[in-house]
Amino acid sequence: MTWNWDMPGWPVFRYDAAALAPFEQRFLLSSGEILGAVHHVSAAERDQLRIDLLSDEAMKTSAIEGEMLDRLSVQSSLRRHFGLSPDNYPTKPREKGVAEMMVDVYGTHAAPLAHETLFRWHTMLLSHDAGLEAIGAYRRHGEAMQIVSGRVDRPTVHFEAPPSGQVPAEMDRYVAWFNRTAPDGADPLPALTRAGLSHLYFESIHPFEDGNGRLGRALAEKALAQNIGQPSLIALAFTIERARAAYYAQLEQHQRTLDVTPWLEWFAQIVLTAQQVTLDRVGFLIAKTHFYDTHRSRFNDRQAKAVARMFREGPGGFEGGLSAEKYVAITGTSRATATRDLQDLVAMGALRRSGERRYTRYWLRLGGGGADPG
Template identity: 75%
Template sequence: MPWNWTLPGWPDFRYDAAALEPFERRFLLSSGEIVGAVRHVGPAERDQLRIELLSDEAMQTSAIEGEILDRLSVQSSLRRHLGLTPDGYPAKPREQGVAEMMVDVYSGFATPLSEDTLFRWHSMLLSHDRRLETVGAYRAHSDAMQIVSGRIDRPTIHFEAPPSGQVAGEMTRYLRWFNDSGPEGAAPLAALTRAGLGHLYFESIHPFEDGNGRLGRALAEKSLAQNIGQPSLIALAYTIERTRKTYYDQLETHQKTLDVTPWLVWFAETVLKAQQVTLERVGFFIGKARFYDRHRAHLNERQASAITRMFREGPGGFTGGLSAENYLSVTGTSRATATRDLQDLVEKGALSRTGERRHTRYWLNLTEARQTD
């Protein structure tokens, strides 16, 4: 199988720059919209917004690899690493590692990429993993680095990376390319083109024993942030996780060729979708702050608990809306009290109601919160 790194011309990827120009323009426009939206968040709430966006990305970049993290532990670790008041929730090793890496990517986006950066990220992510031979350094094992699936006796090989002996040389060239292609580099590239190429290039070298996917997505975030001149905070991992199979299929296809226009188009579309998710989340966060400004003083303890639980579900809320049964489960109250509480929330404008009888559902009324700002 002719993997891309075995082909003549590697690593000079070929692509149609004209096909990417519309995406590049939309990316810059949406980046400005995100910056403008964040400015509507008050200084007191901005730190919490950062924590929520970074924790979502930390959770999802791990979920892509099949690893489910404790959100509260991730957020607690983020607070510590951002220098904010700790909340007392215990930090677990996996969660602390990915949170530390996310903060390092966020705060150090402008610095040139180096081996030390990559080794530091790798150590943050995997220092807890006793199975690995090498942490905080490139892989050194003699076995082929393969991406496989299927039965042990009949595996499907999706990709085979360069032998460990070639990794140091490949990465020296990669680091030079990454820094030269930045906005202040010798051969700058447009934002989406650079991030897409950088991600595919890194994943094709697969320089570490484990953690390459998470590091590769962190590099895409760093690349995009450098091109717009500030942390991007876009929901890239979240968006990739929602189309995880397509993501892996695209990587597999384009790790066998140097013609990568379809990959770059797919990656550009994914980043643009991620930007829209971020805009929705910023809007949701602003709506949440305004909601509490309007209603916090008028909620009883049960109502406050249920509202907190609804907001924790994110912009999508409870699937199908909050039911009376959901309210009973969250609050542990009686059915008669639940009925009174929910009716009171509707009358106060905190919730809206749809359906009748057993089909009745309740929704956070964020529209009113925006209109009364």
């Protein structure tokens, strides 16, 4: 099998810029929409939006690699790093590390890329892993770096990266390319094209012993942020995780060729979808403000607790809606009281009801702002 890095012309990828132009235009328009929408939320809500989006990105970029994190621990770490009011939830090494990396990506987006940037991120991400030979450094092992699946005695090789001895030179060239194609570089590229190429190019070198996927997605975030002049705050990893199988298939396919227009089109659509996720979340925050302006003074303590819990579920709300049983579990009240409270919330227009009897479910009524699928 011949891989892209062993082909004549590497690392010059070929693609149809004209086919990508409509995606690039939509990306810039949506970036402006996000910026305008964010201005309509309060400073406290912007802080919460930042925490929610970054914690989701931390969770999902790890989930793509099969690693499940504690969301509350990630959020606690993020709050500490951003100097927000801390909570008492304990921070754990994995969660602390990925939170540190996300904050660093966010805070240093405008800085040129350097080897030290990648070493710093790698150390943050994997300092807890005593089993790695090289942390905060490119891989050095002599055996082939392969992406495999299947049985140990009969593995399927999806990709084999360049030998470790080639990595320093490959990464010198990669870092130079990343900075040269930046908006203020010698050969600037459009945002989606640059982000998509930066990710595929990095994954094809696979320079670290572990963590390459998470670092590669961080580089795509950095590229997008540099091209729009501020942290993108889009749900990139969140959206990729929803299309995980297609993501890996696209990478595998395009690590065997230098013709990458289909990869860039796929990646561009992922970014545009991620932008819409962010716009939906901003709309949810605005709707939440209007909701509380209308209803806050009318809730009893149990109702206030249940409603706050529903909002913590985000724009999608509880999967399947809020049931009376969930209300009892949240508030600790009796079933009869739960039924009266819920009927009262429907009557005042705070919740919408669907179904009958044991299939009755309740949804936040936000006037089109989210969490009301009906």
